[in-house]
Amino acid sequence: MSTETLSDLKELQATRHSVAVIGGGPAGLMAAEHLAGKGHAVTVYDAMPTVGRKFLLAGKSGLNITHSEDYARFVTRYGAANGWIRPILDRMTPDAIRAWAADLGTETFVGSSGRVFPKAMKASPLLRAWLRRLEALDVTILTRHRWMGFDGDALRFDTPDGDLRVSAEATLLALGGASWPKLGSDAAWVPVLQGQGIEITPLRAANCGFDCEFSEAFNARFSGEPVKSVKATSAAGTTQGEFVISKGGVEGSLIYAHSAALRDGLDADGHAELLMDLTPGRTVERLTADLARQDRKASFSTRLKKAANLDGVKIALLREVYPAVNQRDASGLASLIKALPLPVKRPRPIAEAISTAGGIALDAIDDRFMLRNRPGTFVAGEMLDWEAPTGGYLLTACFATGLAAAEGIDGWLKDKCN
Helix, strand or coil, X not given: CCHHHHHHHHHHHHHCCEEEXXXXXXXXXXXXXXXXXXXXXXXXXXXXXXXXXXXXXXCCCCCCCEECCXXXXXXXXCHHHHHHHHHHHHHCCHHHHHHHHHHCCCCEXXXXXXXXXXXXXXXXXXXXXXXXXXXXXXXXXXXXXXXXXXXXXXXXXXXXXXEEEECCCEEEECCCCXXXXXXXXXXXXXXXXXXXXXXXXXXXXXXXXXXXCCCHHHHHHHCCCEEEEEEEEECCEEEEEEEEEECCEEECHHHHCCHHHHHHHHHHHCCEEEEXXXXXXXXXXXXXXXXXXXXXXXCHHHHHHHHHCCCHHHHHHHHHHCCCHHHCCHHHHHHHHHCEEEEECEECCHHHCCEEXXXXXXXXXXXXXEEXXXXXXXXXXXXXXXXXXXXXXXXXXXXXXXXXXXXXXXXXXXXXXX
């Protein structure tokens, strides 16, 4: 062995530290990749039989990996977290994510909505390539290892072989929120960290559906029906898209875009509604004129179909929300079609939500994403108190916070050795 090679080996050994990453989702795997690339000995622990299970579920109908909109607009999508999360996103922008995916052999494209997808429209090829890279970096992945908390400075795991105690020089917690618990994100970490005196904002459903007070007849006839080409307005702004009549309520991408505003409205005063424009391509004046021309002898449904091009589910929704709608004149009917107030009763359970709001309070971590109450323990991903709409924003922030926490761990370990 040459003197130069021996020197390099000694330097690597001096800087190689053991890091435990708990949680094999996007944030945890991104952190593991970065830390292993820095020469650290990384072990990923996951409670499930395989890692990335929610990542794979998200990719079943086409993995929405990020979004292509103007970056100045992109970074405003994180609500109350906009201020602190911007520098984190700057470290891993949507363009950087696309470049990272391409380096793993996954080419991406921009869809008509501006969302970015793998050309294969699946998550599995990307995850397989990612795991091969982690294997090449000597990352160890241990599944069916459920984190149970701390035992002094050690980490406690429940494994198929019994209880396990693990000591690591640094730990990253990337355990997700509380949505889709059957895939691993069950928020079991909340009481553990609260027991350590760590402030946690209560977890709430985000990007979720809502219950409505629909009649049994409406539910029986239209549950599962899509409502297409609708413009919706709430405190979150105005967006256009479609949603689905679920059993007893509403769900779908258009609803998710407004879910934070609706949820917060319900929390504030017990009332929230979504204003829906059922004919976004027509002005109220044009619609009024078209309705006024209809033969009053024709049925109400026929007049609406001919004048407003409304299908059965939209007509039924009008009747459901406003039973006396057929008594309105052309002007009043047009106004209701253009601004139908749909009251929502409550969010669907958090286990059904796409993501969660709330989590570890920003004041509980330092600028390296380390818990102030537990030096050497870092956090990333949905465990932190932030939320974002669907459209690639969630996954981007999970990647970015995973990278930021990994950088924090690497810097902290280096400082310890100096």
